[in-house]
Amino acid sequence: MRVRLKVNGEDRAIDVPDQRLLVDTVRYDLGLTGTKLGCGVGVCGLCTVLVDGKMVSSCLMLTALVDGATITTIEGLEHDGQLDPVQTAFLKYGGFQCGICTPGQIMAAHALLQENPHPSDAEIKDWMMGNLCRCTGYYKILESVQRAAAGDV
Amino acid sequence: MIPFELHTPTTLDEALGLLAQYGDEARPIAGGTALVLLMEQHQGRPAHLVNLGRVAGLSGITTENGSLRIGAGTPHRLVEMNPAVKQGWSLLAETYARVATVRIRNVATVGGGLAHADPNQDPPPSYIALNARVQIASRQGTREVAMEDLFRDYYETQLQPGEVITEVVVPRPIASLRTAYLKFLPRTADDYPTVGVAVALDVQDGRCVAARIALNAVGPTVVRAREAENVLRGQMLNPDLLREAAATVPAITDPISDHRGSANYKSRMAEVFTRRALERALAA
Ligand SMILES: Cc1cc2nc3c(=O)[nH]c(=O)nc-3n(C[C@H](O)[C@H](O)[C@H](O)COP(=O)(O)OP(=O)(O)OC[C@H]3O[C@@H](n4cnc5c(N)ncnc54)[C@H](O)[C@@H]3O)c2cc1C
Ligand code: FES
Ligand code: FES
Numbered sequence: 001m002r003v004r005l006k007v008n009g010e011d012r013a014i015d016v017p018d019q020r021l022l023v024d025t026v027r028y029d030l031g032l033t034g035t036k037l038g039c040g041v042g043v044c045g046l047c048t049v050l051v052d053g054k055m056v057s058s059c060l061m062l063t064a065l066v067d068g069a070t071i072t073t074i075e076g077l078e079h080d081g082q083l084d085p086v087q088t089a090f091l092k093y094g095g096f097q098c099g100i101c102t103p104g105q106i107m108a109a110h111a112l113l114q115e116n117p118h119p120s121d122a123e124i125k126d127w128m129m130g131n132l133c134r135c136t137g138y139y140k141i142l143e144s145v146q147r148a149a150a151g152d153v
Numbered sequence: 154m155i156p157f158e159l160h161t162p163t164t165l166d167e168a169l170g171l172l173a174q175y176g177d178e179a180r181p182i183a184g185g186t187a188l189v190l191l192m193e194q195h196q197g198r199p200a201h202l203v204n205l206g207r208v209a210g211l212s213g214i215t216t217e218n219g220s221l222r223i224g225a226g227t228p229h230r231l232v233e234m235n236p237a238v239k240q241g242w243s244l245l246a247e248t249y250a251r252v253a254t255v256r257i258r259n260v261a262t263v264g265g266g267l268a269h270a271d272p273n274q275d276p277p278p279s280y281i282a283l284n285a286r287v288q289i290a291s292r293q294g295t296r297e298v299a300m301e302d303l304f305r306d307y308y309e310t311q312l313q314p315g316e317v318i319t320e321v322v323v324p325r326p327i328a329s330l331r332t333a334y335l336k337f338l339p340r341t342a343d344d345y346p347t348v349g350v351a352v353a354l355d356v357q358d359g360r361c362v363a364a365r366i367a368l369n370a371v372g373p374t375v376v377r378a379r380e381a382e383n384v385l386r387g388q389m390l391n392p393d394l395l396r397e398a399a400a401t402v403p404a405i406t407d408p409i410s411d412h413r414g415s416a417n418y419k420s421r422m423a424e425v426f427t428r429r430a431l432e433r434a435l436a437a
Binding site for chain 2: 001017018019021040041042043045048051054055056057060061062064065067108126127129130
C-alpha cells in the first residue's frame with residue numbers, strides 16, 4: 001500500500017507491502033541505517049524510533065499501521081550541524097563503546113527528556129531499562145542522560 | 154512474514170462487517186506487538202488483518218456513573234498515566250506500569266492485551282480483583298462477560314470469530330477496599346512475572362468483609378483463588394490468617410516449568426507472593 005510519512009521533517013510517500021515492518025522501511029525503503037535491528041522481538045531497544053513523538057520498537061510495528069505519522073530516527077536529531085544535547089552528552093561522557101545500541105539509547109533518552117526534562121535517577125533507569133547494552137555497564141549511559149538533562153554538555 | 158491483506162476501517166460497523174465477511178481467514182490487529190511476533194514466527198497466518206487502530210470511538214478513558222470505561226484501543230501507557238485512573242483505580246495504573254517497557258506500552262492496547270490471553274500477562278489479575286467486565290461486539294450484537302470468564306486456555310479466550318472487545322468497565326472501588334498487585338521478577342525488571350498476584354480486600358474495622366484474589370503465570374489461564382478468599386471472608390484479619398489463606402493457593406496452580414522456574418518453584422512462590430500481596434494491601 002501507499003504510505004505517507006513525515007520522516008525527520010520531510011514528507012515521504014512510499015509503496016510497501018502490507019506486511020512490511022517499520023524497521024525495514026526505515027533502513028531499506030528510506031535508507032536510514034542509523035536505526036539498527038537487534039533482537040527483532042521487542043526486547044533490546046536497538047530499533048527504537050519515535051512515532052508521533054512516542055518511542056516504539058520498529059521491529060514489531062507494521063509500516064502500514066503508522067500511515068500519516070511523523071517518524072523521527074537518530075538521523076533526525078541533528079539540526080543544521082548541531083547535535084541534540086543527548087548526542088553531545090553521549091560523546092562527551094563516554095555513553096557508548098561499540099556503538100551498536102547507541103542510536104536506540106539516544107532515541108530513548110531523547111524521548112524521555114521531551115516528556116520529562118528533569119527526570120530522577122530512578123525515572124531514568126525505569127525508562128531506559130528496555131534498552132540493553134553489552135558494553136558500558138550502563139553507568140556511562142546513565143551519566144550521559146543525567147548530564148544532558150542538566151544541560152551540562 | 155507470510156503476506157496478508159490489511160483492511161483499515163474507520164467505524165466499528167465496518168470493522169465488524171469485514172471480520173464477518175472473512176470469517177476464519179481474518180484477525181483484528183491493534184498495536185500488533187503480540188500478533189506481529191506470532192506472524193513473524195509463523196504461528197499465525199491470517200489472510201486478512203482488520204486494523205482496529207483507526208476505528209472511531211474505540212480508544213479513550215471515561216468515567217460514567219462511577220465506573221471506569223477503558224476503550225479497547227487505548228494504549229497501556231495512557232491507562233498508566235491517566236489522572237482519573239491513578240486517583241480512583243490506582244491498582245490498574247500500577248499494574249499497567251509494570252508491563253514490559255515504555256516502548257511496548259506506548260503501542261500495546263488494552264483490548265489486544267486481553268485477547269492475546271497469554272496467562273503470564275500482568276493486567277488480568279488486577280482486573281479480576283476489581284471485578285471488571287468486558288464488552289464484546291460482533292455483527293450479531295453486543296454482550297458482556299466478567300473478566301474472570303474471558304479466558305479459556307493458553308492464548309485462548311471465549312471470543313468467537315467476528316467478535317471484538319470494545320471496552321473494559323471497572324466499577325469504582327469502595328473506600329474500604331485495600332488492593333495490591335505483586336509481580337515476582339527474579340530475572341529482569343521488564344520481564345513477564347514468574348508469578349503475579351492481585352488482591353482486593355474490603356476491610357471494615359479489622360474484619361474482611363469481601364476478598365478477591367487472582368494469580369497469573371501459574372496455569373493455562375489466570376486463576377481466581379476462591380479457597381483463599383473463603384478463608385479470609387468474614388474473619389478478623391491477622392498474620393496467621395493471611396498465612397492460612399496463602400497456604401491454599403498451591404493446590405489451585407498448574408504451572409509449567411520454564412526458564413522462569415520449575416513448576417514446583419512457581420507453586421511455592423505463588424503461596425509466598427499471595428501472602429506478601431495480602432500484607433502489602435493491608436499495609437497500604
Ligand atoms: C517485548 C515484549 C514484552 C512484553 N512483556 C509483557 C509483560 O511484562 N506483561 C504483560 O502483561 N504483557 C507483556 N507483553 C505482551 C503485551 O502486553 C501484548 O503484546 C500486548 O498487550 C498486545 O496488545 P496489542 O494491541 O499490541 O495487540 P495485537 O498484537 O494487535 O493483538 C493481539 C491479539 O489480540 C487480538 N485483538 C487485538 N485487539 C482486539 C480487540 N479489540 N478485540 C478482539 N481481539 C483483538 C489480535 O487478533 C491478536 O490475536 C509483552 C510484549 C512484548 C512484545
Ligand atoms: S530489534 Fe526491536 S527491540 Fe530489539
Ligand atoms: S555500546 Fe556496545 S552494546 Fe552498548
